[in-house]
Amino acid sequence: xxxxxxxxxxxxxxxxxxxxxxxxxxxxxxxxxxxxxxxxxxxxxxxxxxxxxxxxxxxxxxxxxxxxxxxxxxxxxxxxxxxxxxxxxxxxxxxxxxxxxxxxxxxxxxxxxxxxxxxxxxxxxxxxxxxxxxxxxxxxxxxxxxxxxxxxxxxxxxxxxxxxxxxxxxxxxxxxxxxxxxxxxxxxxxxxxxxxxxxxxxxxxxxxxxxxxxxxxxxxxxxxxxxxxxxxxxxxxxxxxxxxxxxxxxxxxxxxxxxxxxxxxxxxxxxxxxxxxxx
Ligand code: FAD
Numbered sequence: 458x459x460x461x462x463x464x465x466x467x468x469x470x471x472x473x474x475x476x477x478x479x480x481x482x483x484x485x486x487x488x489x490x491x492x493x494x495x496x497x498x499x500x501x502x503x504x505x506x507x508x509x510x511x512x513x514x515x516x517x518x519x520x521x522x523x524x525x526x527x528x529x530x531x532x533x534x535x536x537x538x539x540x541x542x543x544x545x546x547x548x549x550x551x552x553x554x555x556x557x558x559x560x561x562x563x564x565x566x567x568x569x570x571x572x573x574x575x576x577x578x579x580x581x582x583x584x585x586x587x588x589x590x591x592x593x594x595x596x597x598x599x600x601x602x603x604x605x606x607x608x609x610x611x612x613x614x615x616x617x618x619x620x621x622x623x624x625x626x627x628x629x630x631x632x633x634x635x636x637x638x639x640x641x642x643x644x645x646x647x648x649x650x651x652x653x654x655x656x657x658x659x660x661x662x663x664x665x666x667x668x669x670x671x672x673x674x675x676x677x678x679x680x681x682x683x684x685x686x687x688x689x690x691x692x693x694x695x696x697x698x699x700x701x702x703x704x705x706x707x708x709x710x711x712x713x714x715x716x717x718x719x720x721x722x723x724x725x726x727x728x729x730x731x732x733x734x735x736x
Pocket of ligand 1: 564610701
């Protein structure tokens with residue numbers, strides 16, 4: 458099923474689309490854990506997105522295909538443009554069509570130094586869209602992309618992705634909902650009518666937070682205090698991180714967002730806690 462149809466149906470019923478993100482683990486046992494997590498969920502989310510590294514060992518397609526075939530859950534296959542040629546893209550799209558994958562999140566990727574036929578995400582969005590088989594999503598940035606923090610540029614880049622054919626958007630993670638509401642409103646005011654899903658990641662560890670500064674997500678004082686309070690107690694920090702994420706999700710849903718996209722970090726406990734709360 459095309460994910461824009463899911464947005465249409467759920468939003469018309471006044472409900473947000475709930476999605477999870479998983480990443481392909483490096484080991485086979487890690488991959489099995491993903492399947493166990495997904496099949497063990499008390500309820501399936503509206504779709505599951507699977508991230509992409511783009512190297513030879515990448516298991517994105519295999520995992521996305523298995524989740525869709527075995528669990529019957531809709532999937533969003535991430536794909537990056539960095540270093541990708543047109544003929545490689547043609548082959549990938551044909552394999553994904555054969556695997557009955559219908560939705561692609563088209564990204565530039567972070568290895569921007571690799572030359573390819575698609576310099577920016579909008580170029581990949583246009584190419585995937587013109588294939589005719591796929592719903593195409595794009596990424597958006599409530600606090601601006603780390604390399605381009607100007608608000609005006611941020612909105613302009615979002616508009617270009619929309620005009621290139623993006624059917625919906627998924628946001629970078631953020632911890633301050635006001636940042637998302639501001640971008641969401643600016644996008645709607647600018648005539649961008651495609652649904653935008655809000656990206657939320659429960660904090661799971663101090664190391665986790667340290668890595669997040671590279672995504673450009675600002676950390677509100679309330680969250681810093683939580684991290685400081687529980688920094689020597691990993692289990693308490695995980696619980697407090699999940700509760701903070703629930704506050705964010707409750708508030709986003711109360712504000713009528715189109716969707717919430719939870720970065721579950723392949724953790725069954727997080728995925729199940731979210732589904733229990735938002736059944
Ligand atoms: P673009 O929109 O092309 O932006 C790239 C840079 O160019 C930005 O600095 C932007 O401001 C600038 N820019 C955009 N348009 C223009 C223009 N017209 N003129 C000049 N500059 C412009 N990475 C992975 O490798 N694998 C994944 O699976 C993955 N999943 C992601 C999922 C989500 C929801 C998000 C938010 C990010 C994900 N990323 C992933 C990271 C992503 O690849 C990086 O954020 C990357 O740096 C930018 O990707 P983009 O698609 O937004 O690129």
